[in-house]
Amino acid sequence: MFAYDIRATGGWTDASPQTGESTSTQKGTLVLASLPSGTTMPLIVFHQHTGYEIPTSAIEQPFIVSPEPRAEDVSISLDAEYVTDRIKDIFGLSISRLAQLLGVSRTAVYNWRNGEKLTERNLARLADLNDTADLFENENIEVTGLLMKRPFTQGNSLLDLLANGEFIYEPSKKLIAQIKQEAKERTGLASRLRGRTLPRIDTSIDLE
Template sequence: MQSIKPRAHIASEVPLWIWRAGTGGIMTPHSTAEVLNRIHDPRIHVEPPRAKQTDMRSPAEHVANIRDVFAISMSDLASILGVTRPTVYAWLAGQEPKGEAVIRIQQLSRAADKFNQANIIRLDKLVHRPILNGRSLLDILKTDEDPLEALATIKAIADKEAQTRRESKGANKHLKSLDDVLGESSVAIYERS
């Protein structure tokens, strides 16, 4: 039985030629040692390929997600999905949507997830406003357009408005002394004689 030499000695003692299948080429002793070192190098960590994550939410959870993230009424949700309010209530109760409605629900729910991940402050206040070339996010949700194209614009507007709200809370307010404040709000106390 033949013993296997440690990998460090392979390239230095015996010229090793490896035929690479399918390429018509060979590896030199130097490149062979390099490959062997990389294969056994404990510093190199290779992540196994990740499987595409499957969305395991039910249609009812997707519908609820759309409504919650965009903070819209049942009437608006029904309008977006192109159905009646009783149909939306049935879906929320667990009834399975039919046909292309499932695809539309999942697409809008994934868009809602992206809006939620963007941490848009007070998105509920922006959904109805005509801030996208005269149209609202609600108008876009009702069409087959991709709502994610409006995400950056809405995020920028929300951030700017949040900054304005923060600045207006403390800006331009005169700080009064305690005596001034007490003088304005206190009631005179008279001594009895």
């Protein structure tokens, strides 16, 4: 077993061999494991140059590892007034239509806009719509009424998914991919037709 002088440095671990085997400083990465209790602990340090495994007991203390937050511990915060306005601008959904799709009253939506706390489910759905709006904006795709009604996944449209209480962020990626593929095919077809000479139509022919 080799003895190492180990120091945690900027997210890396510097390991300097004490046996005289090498004068170069070895670099390694720290591999973490999440436990059922929600804590995270270092498992082992792998070294790129030597391949030696260093037991975590050799790491100087204190060695603090911050646990990654679990999904259920992550809170969502949003400005309901801003988000509902944005949903109207991007998706063309009025307050009444949005309320209908979310299964709540118009009064509930107006109360959210005035600062009333949302349920976790409604908060998550508004956040999903807001993220989906980012998706379409980033791809420079205008969301028209026809697009909202277009069947694209198992016969369902975005409006169908919303009415069924589903999230639309991931399905929208599929819709965007379809739109981009169709645009690519149209561009290719136009390019091929551009080089063709269309036959001249003789309008002097007597059809009688």
